[in-house]
Amino acid sequence: MKRTSKQWLRNPDLYAGYAFIFPWLLGLFVFSLFPIFFSLYLSFTDYDILSAPQWIGFENFKEMFTDDPRFVKSVKVTLLYVAVSVPLRLCFALAVAALLNMKIKGARALRSLYYLPTLMGGSVAVIVMWGQLFGINGAFNSFMRSIFGIEISISWITDPSTALGSLIALSVWQFGSAMLIFLAGLKQIPASLLEAALVDGASAAYRFRRITLPLLSPVIFFNLVMGIIGGFKVFSEGMILTGGGPHDQTLFYVIYLYENSFRFLHMGYGSAMAWVLLLAVSILTALVFRSSSLWVHYESKGERGA
Amino acid sequence: MIGFSAGMLLIFVLSSYAYSLDLKGHNKPLNGLINEQIVTLRMTYWAGSQLTIDKNNAVIERFEKAYPWIKVQASYYSGDAYDEQLMVMAAANNLPDVVRIDYANMARYAKKSLLLPLDDYISRQVIDLEGVHPVHNAGAMLNGKQYGLNIGNNALVLFYDKELLKQAGVEPPSRNYTWEQYESDLRAIRDRTGHYGDTHLTQHHFRVWLRANAAAFYNEDQNGLGYWDDQLFIDFFNKQLSWQKEGLLTPLSTELETRNLEDGPFPKGQTAFGGFTYWSNQIDIVEKQLGKQVGLAAYPGAGIHGMYIKPSFFHSIAKSSKHPDEAALFINYYTNDLDAAIALNAYFGVPYNPKVIAGLKETFTVTQQNVLNYLSDVERYGSLIDPPDPIVGPEVNELFKSISNEILFERITSEAGAAKFRAETNAILSRNPL
Structure with missing residues (x-):
């Protein structure tokens, strides 16, 4: 029997379900959806937080793309950061995962140890520690002086030519979660395939390139997408260590967004920047997804296969 | 059925909670009477x-x-x-x-x-x-x-380490302390004690110097810079570039890494002068950190109108x-x-x-x-504080800091920096009409 909509509405399970998820729904509407759409509205306004927003149409977006050198600079810095740090971190994570996948003594303990930096990596404490390590009187410079007798009188964090590099290094160092996912992926690769290749006389490099990499490609794809999204959102590292300086060498997109919103009181402009970021990351992620058919190998291809 | 009754129960609990909140609201005057004192x-x-x-x-x-x-x-x-x-x-x-x-x-x-x-x-x-x-x-x-x-009340201040100055044979800064005297003092400190003279100059120094030169940071209408001659900006940075080259100032990186007032090169005893952006009331922090009494002086080049009470x-x-x-x-x-x-x-x-x-x-x-003596000196020989910055002040300050670093890290010349600062400040001020 076909249910009418009225009968459907009378189903008590419906209300029970909504009643149960009510607290979560409330959170979603009040703390997520409302601010999201409010910021969309604000992006078309001039809003200084203290007075009411004034509708200015597309002025914010126009200014961003035609009349704001610091915006351009922040885009450049962020793109460079993502382009360098994401592939580097993936390579590093994969290399460590491959090492830990070997049957060596204490691999389990090592796995936990290598994951530790990631557990702490997002925290402010580690970022501050990075500053202590690579500051002008930091551990790294002292190490170079006492072991190699090399006198380094620059701060890796605040010198304009190394500032971005040291933040990229910090990001590469937080390779743990990518590594863990790689490790799980490596475990999934059937040993029989690798053994068969070994019997056929394939070298280790050949086996890695022809068996491991293709079978691992879905995992690489996942890590790449997550890395790109995370990379564009980079904020606390720069905010705490460099504050976007020296002379905007580490002015990440989100730092500039924050500066505009809270320091310069252009909340409307900041909101517009946030939406541009969302669009840009979405488009980029979509492109990566489109490209995936070219290089990602799924075991169960289904009808998508050529 | 169980789902339904559980759901109803939840709604009941939630609504009765809301009701109790409401009741609390009604009770307020009563509670207020009891707690009137607190x-x-x-x-x-x-x-x-x-x-x-x-x-x-x-x-x-x-x-x-x-x-x-x-x-x-x-x-x-x-x-x-x-x-x-x-x-x-x-x-x-x-x-x-x-x-x-x-x-x-x-x-x-x-x-x-x-x-x-x-x-x-x-x-x-x-x-x-x-x-x-x-x-x-x-x-x-x-x-x-x-x-x-x-x-x-406060004033900007140049702290100085009396012992280091004495060791270098340098007289404590007097009223009308000139840039020339300051420079030769920095050199004497470097040569005779091995300490740095001071940290780099800040925007506050620049503003004081403009005031001493009968100019200002912003013009009266706050829609442009208050000085016409970029040479003021250029001299201000060229001085620092030459001192920096001679090793008279702490490395810029050290200053950029400073987080708290306690962290600065002066409270750590690395410099003989403490300019930075210290205000006179911060003397307690500095003296506590150094464990000794420090001197207070007006900025070099402050002339007769530069300093002010804030x-x-x-x-x-x-x-x-x-x-x-x-x-x-x-x-x-x-x-x-x-x-x-x-x-x-x-x-x-x-x-x-x-x-x-x-x-x-x-x-x-x-x-x-x-401190009291210093402030009454400033009151007597300084002039009134500038009007508050325009709303876009923080943006201009950020720009100044950025260009200052660009010059001091020798990425652009002082001349180029002066022109850039003027152009971009005007752009900021015109983009955000007050």
Whole structure:
């Protein structure tokens, strides 16, 4: 029997379900959806937080793309950061995962140890520690002086030519979660395939390139997408260590967004920047997804296969 | 069926909770009667060091003893976060009863009618300004109404390490300290003690220098820079470039890594002069860190108009406050009560109420006497403080810092920096008409 909509509405399970998820729904509407759409509205306004927003149409977006050198600079810095740090971190994570996948003594303990930096990596404490390590009187410079007798009188964090590099290094160092996912992926690769290749006389490099990499490609794809999204959102590292300086060498997109919103009181402009970021990351992620058919190998291809 | 009844139960629980909240609301007057005596005030303040927190708590403790029915809950934020936090609180209509506001932001808050005019309390002498010169509170005056009460007076200062200067055979800076003298002193310190002379100059130095040259940072209408000759900017940076090359100044990187007031090269004993952006009230932090008494002098090149007196902070009452009367008692206590002044030891600037000063005279420490002498020098030989920056001030400050670093890291010349600063400042000022 076909249910009418009225009968459907009378189903008590419906209300029970909504009643149960009510607290979560409330959170979603009040703390997520409302601010999201409010910021969309604000992006078309001039809003200084203290007075009411004034509708200015597309002025914010126009200014961003035609009349704001610091915006351009922040885009450049962020793109460079993502382009360098994401592939580097993936390579590093994969290399460590491959090492830990070997049957060596204490691999389990090592796995936990290598994951530790990631557990702490997002925290402010580690970022501050990075500053202590690579500051002008930091551990790294002292190490170079006492072991190699090399006198380094620059701060890796605040010198304009190394500032971005040291933040990229910090990001590469937080390779743990990518590594863990790689490790799980490596475990999934059937040993029989690798053994068969070994019997056929394939070298280790050949086996890695022809068996491991293709079978691992879905995992690489996942890590790449997550890395790109995370990379564009980079904020606390720069905010705490460099504050976007020296002379905007580490002015990440989100730092500039924050500066505009809270320091310069252009909340409307900041909101517009946030939406541009969302669009840009979405488009980029979509492109990566489109490209995936070219290089990602799924075991169960289904009808998508050529 | 079970699902349904469980759901109904949840709704029932939630709604009865809401109902009980409602009931609580109705009960309020009753509760209020019982607790009538206890009023809790919220306050916010800026803290750049643990000492600031301790000093503020000390005053609150004394206040609560003197007014047992008032409790004060104070929260602090440091660095730029303070202004941002205040702004967010204002936007959410959640300003604390007592707000500590800097001179630069006073007008903005008053204009948006977020603050309560204090005139009524002043005329009723709840806030006692009898015998106080109006100049001390002029910065919180808008359209003839008083919106804040100055905590104490400050001035920019060049601290100096007396022992290091003596060791280098350098005379302590006198009135009318010139750039030439400063430069040769830096060199003498470097040569004879091996210490750095000073840190790099800051935007404050630049502003003071402009003032000394009968110019200003912003023009009168605040729609452009207040100096016509870029040579002033160029000289200011060329001087530093040559000192930097000679190794007279601490490496810029060290300065950029400085986080707290305690961290700076001067409090750490690395330099003989402490320019940085120290204000006279920060002498306690510096002396505590160095473990000895330091000297105070005007900036080099400050001439006769360069230096100025600035209110350290204003206390204001939020318009949204439910306890304005108690808040008025508190801010009056903070500024005008001898007990509070003794606890503060001029930590938030030197008191200006003649009654407080008279009372303090006996308990003044050497340090305080030095600060007081320095401030009266500034009062006598300096000139009035500039009007508060335009709303886009923070943007221009950020730009100045950025270009300053670009020049000092030798990425662009001073000439190019001067032109860039002028062009971009004008762009910012015109993009955001006030």
